[in-house]
Amino acid sequence: MTEPEIYAALTEIFADVFMRDDLVLNASLTAKDVPGWDSFKQIEIVIATEERFDIKLHTRELDRLQNVGDLVAVVASKKG
């Protein structure tokens, strides 16, 4: 799976989670940049991502997530 494909799928997830179709994802996007991105939403994003790509993120991987780029990287490492 290519990086653009992962971004496209994550954009769909973010659109539903934040009810916004104008969010443009990039590697440096963090929770601070998106209003309403709290710990609940963080869990929603992770679980939706796991379901969408049929993967499971481990505790250490979750702890390391700092921005969208990290999430894309961890998905790519499992679906690469």
Next chain:
Amino acid sequence: MTQLHWLPEDSGWRGRLKALRTTPVTNPEAAWVEAMALANLRVDFVRTNALDETMRTIFGSQPPTGTGTKPVRLAMLGSCTMAHLHGAIRVAGLRRGIWIDIYENNFGQYWQELADPSSDLHRFKPNVVLLALDAHHLAAGLSANFEQADGDAAVEEQLNRIRECWRLAREAFKCPVIHQTAIQVHPDLMGNNESRLPGSAARVVTAINQQLRPLAEQDGVDLLAIDSRAARDGVAAWFDVGLWHRAKQEITPAAAPMFGDMVGRILAALQGRSAKCLVLDLDNTLWGGVIGDDGMDGIVLGQGSPLGEGYTAFQNYARDLSRRGIILAVCSKNDETNAVEPFESHPEMVLKRSDIACFVANWTDKANNIKNIAAELNIGLDSLVFVDDNPVERALIRQELPMVAVPEVTDDPISFLRAVSDAGYFESLAITDEDRARTAQYQGRRAAEALRASATDMDSYLRGLEMVMATRRFDTVGLQRTVQLINKTNQFNLTTRRYTEEDVVGIMQSNRAFGLQLRLIDRFVDNGIIAICIGKMIDDGDTPGEDLLIDTWLMSCRVLGRQVEPTTLNLIAEQAQKLGAKRLIGEYLPTKKNGMVKNHYEKLGFDVVETREDGSSRAILDLASFTPAPTFITIQEG
């Protein structure tokens, strides 16, 4: 599997939600209807929460008017994080047209809040309490080296504590209590014979779940059996141990829509709003193939082929549903002769013609046929579940009759069974004798219709029915049915006041009020409880102790035209006189659906003394000059 797989997908869902969210709300009822439609499409946990947030933006904390259901104030009591489940519960209510407000106790303080009358919980005034104690909480304090006595004492202590919570909730709020069973989340220490280790958390949680069931029955508490559901789906679909460590969520958000829906089913069942009738297509739904083309020899059914066994299994499931009180109907595009033939003479048919209360096979469109089925059975369209393998027919019914539940299925018959059972359309909290006898009732009614057609005049028809009305005050035996009728009857209902079990028990215990449950038996059939009346003495105002208010008068439409109304009035008058009343006060409160009883009291000889702008009216009957009207119905007390 925790997906709501029976709900159809709509690729335009996100756009519709956006439109709902961004369009200024000029018509709240229309917004509610659109939100209900979105809740009845396939939603995962993310979309469920999005819909919930949108609803709260539109409506705030006030339920919209005109939902026709009783708003629920649900208190969730527990000791782990449950806030992530609230949205899914509210959306499950929305799916059923029920507005839900939720209160969750402050962290871990459920016990203190139950016991403290000044707590936030008490201020919230719930009308349903859900006690949701998680497995980690129940297993706290155990040790693997416990002796048998210690392990048993731990189980006993938790059960006592749980029952005490039930009692406190009941006493404080006089409302239904739901208890959530615990998911089996603990690892085994022994293995297959884990039950031999007294202090094992897995063993203790299992024991608590088992021993709770008879206690819940005894104490009148309804169970939310997520342990059984998780066992079917796999515990991993419900519990994510990593998430537990991260956020103390014992139920994963991914399972929230299913969890919420299970709560929603119980809340709907408490209001008597579960579905009542399963409407079945025939060709490629009850058997493989087309009876009109393939003939009796050609259709696929029964032993010998995996597909045929799939249809048989679905028929078995439908028959079992009917044996516990669900009405079965057939709606098929077929010549009737062809359609009936397998029921009468195909050796592999499980369902017989006599299992089907209403059989419609013709070439008219199914939306009209389904309306006719509802009319003939005298039940609301929202009581119907329609199973059809044909996506075009499903789409038509969803479009034309959105209140009819139409599960999404594949062309594999095993998907029909799974959709109907997983969707929980027929959620029932108790089984009554009436449920067991229902199909026979509907058939008896058809025989009565036939008599009407043959009788030459109304009097001879009514006399020929040999009707007996069995009249009883409200009692615990009839409680379920009474509550069901109070909450489900929309058309012949003068005031449409909705009451809970506790409300009804309150009337039973009052000596200044009465509640009557009336059963009509005729030559053909026991129609069951067909009318409910509640009378309350007015002990304040200008003439204390002289007037009796008919607080509730409702009747099942299926006994219209049987002289039940004047007979009921005779009974009300008799009860009122026993309480010393001199006058009866009748009220009519209009709703969208009860226009048929607008002139009810006038027809019965009351004087209408007041008609208000909203269409409601008040009528008086002077008991001194009242003579009971003669009817063809014999009264039988008790």
